[in-house]
Amino acid sequence: MTGAFARTLVATGWLLAAPLLLAADPPPSGPMSPGEYIYRASGCYGCHTDEKGGGKPLAGGHALKTDFGTFYTPNITPDPDTGIGKWTEQDFIRAMREGRSPAGDHYYPSFPYPSYTKLTDDDLRALWQFLKTRPAVKQANKPHDLKFFARARTFVGSWKALYFKPGAYQPDPGRSAVWNRGAYLAEGAAHCGECHTPRSALGGIKSDMHFAGSKDGPDGSVIPNITPDRNTGIGKWSKGDLVTYLEMGLMPDGDSAGDLMAEVIDNGLRYLKKEDLVAIADYMQSLPAVEHAVHKPKKKQRSEFD
Numbered sequence: 001m002t003g004a005f006a007r008t009l010v011a012t013g014w015l016l017a018a019p020l021l022l023a024a025d026p027p028p029s030g031p032m033s034p035g036e037y038i039y040r041a042s043g044c045y046g047c048h049t050d051e052k053g054g055g056k057p058l059a060g061g062h063a064l065k066t067d068f069g070t071f072y073t074p075n076i077t078p079d080p081d082t083g084i085g086k087w088t089e090q091d092f093i094r095a096m097r098e099g100r101s102p103a104g105d106h107y108y109p110s111f112p113y114p115s116y117t118k119l120t121d122d123d124l125r126a127l128w129q130f131l132k133t134r135p136a137v138k139q140a141n142k143p144h145d146l147k148f149f150a151r152a153r154t155f156v157g158s159w160k161a162l163y164f165k166p167g168a169y170q171p172d173p174g175r176s177a178v179w180n181r182g183a184y185l186a187e188g189a190a191h192c193g194e195c196h197t198p199r200s201a202l203g204g205i206k207s208d209m210h211f212a213g214s215k216d217g218p219d220g221s222v223i224p225n226i227t228p229d230r231n232t233g234i235g236k237w238s239k240g241d242l243v244t245y246l247e248m249g250l251m252p253d254g255d256s257a258g259d260l261m262a263e264v265i266d267n268g269l270r271y272l273k274k275e276d277l278v279a280i281a282d283y284m285q286s287l288p289a290v291e292h293a294v295h296k297p298k299k300k301q302r303s304e305f306d
């Protein structure tokens with residue numbers, strides 16, 4: 001059982017994004033602006049670029065297959081007609097914070113705004129400034145191809161009432177600044193939980209299973225348990241192991257990160273400052289250990305770090 005059929009069977013949830021090739025966003029050309037830094041950490045490129053179809057950066061058209069049907073990501077380049085060139089900063093902040101379009105419609109959570117909502121106003125403004133510097137590409141959006149029950153955006157309104165909490169990340173005063181920085185990056189920009197937390201049949205994140213892995217991950221992939229459980233999670237990894245993994249995709253046993261995680265690292269995490277990777281590791285090691293066995297992912301070779 002292979003390919004699209006298997007994928008449809010095992011797929012659950014909103015986020016079945018799966019670039020089949022390693023996406024290749026050109027590396028930063030110099031020191032990164034604050035907006036580019038958030039952009040790198042958040043993986044906008046991977047979803048909004050149709051690498052497989054040879055599409056231009058951020059011009060959309062990338063198919064995301066989910067249980068709800070197939071989503072085609074929109075063009076987020078500054079083209080005024082087919083992209084978001086006519087948007088104001090306020091439109092952009094509303095989209096990221098509230099999951100609403102300039103016309104007030106709900107976005108589907110296949111756009112991970114349930115995580116991006118945690119970004120601060122400053123980071124959202126900086127991200128907006130950076131997006132405006134990207135080359136404009138004229139490319140019309142492709143309509144989503146959704147199952148009947150998911151077609152109406154009002155359906156998303158009910159989903160949001162159940163599962164969506166809008167609002168910027170609120171630091172926990174009982175924790176260190178490093179921990180709070182790690183939580184901010186992991187829960188917000190880098191949206192680790194969108195892949196690593198299993199979902200209910202309605203596509204809601206199961207909060208008691210935070211970061212506990214999923215057998216029904218994007219593109220039918222198995223997503224490992226990354227809580228500190230010693231047997232089913234990564235409780236045996238040291239903080240240094242985690243940082244090396246996030247930085248280079250190298251696992252403690254010498255193996256390397258495969259498929260989607262390789263992309264998360266290649267396009268994003270590897271560009272982050274060491275202290276931010278340490279902060280993410282700090283936060284992850286503080287999470288409650290959840291015993292939840294998911295199969296070990298099949299290793300795929302990644303081209304770059306072999």
Ligand code: HEC
Nearest residue numbers: 017042043044047071073074076095106107108110111112
């Ligand atoms: C996991 C895939 C994924 C990632 C990662 C992602 N997006 Fe999206 N995005 C989508 C999808 C799917 C939609 C369409 C949602 C809909 O139609 O309701 C969307 C919609 C949007 C829209 C609305 C565009 C319009 O024309 O209405 C904006 C703006 C946007 N994304 C910006 C971003 C930015 C900025 C980032 C990075 C911080 C990002 N996205 C990361 C999947 C993604």
Ligand code: HEC
Nearest residue numbers: 190191192195221223224226256257258259260261264297
């Ligand atoms: C787009 C989905 C996605 C996102 C977002 C994501 N991951 Fe992953 N992650 C995966 C997949 C898939 C694997 C399995 C990789 C493999 O096959 O080698 C993985 C593997 C890992 C592993 C290795 C665990 C093991 O036992 O092999 C760690 C650690 C990890 N991710 C941490 C993170 C952190 C921290 C974040 C956020 C900063 C994150 N991931 C974001 C999909 C994702």
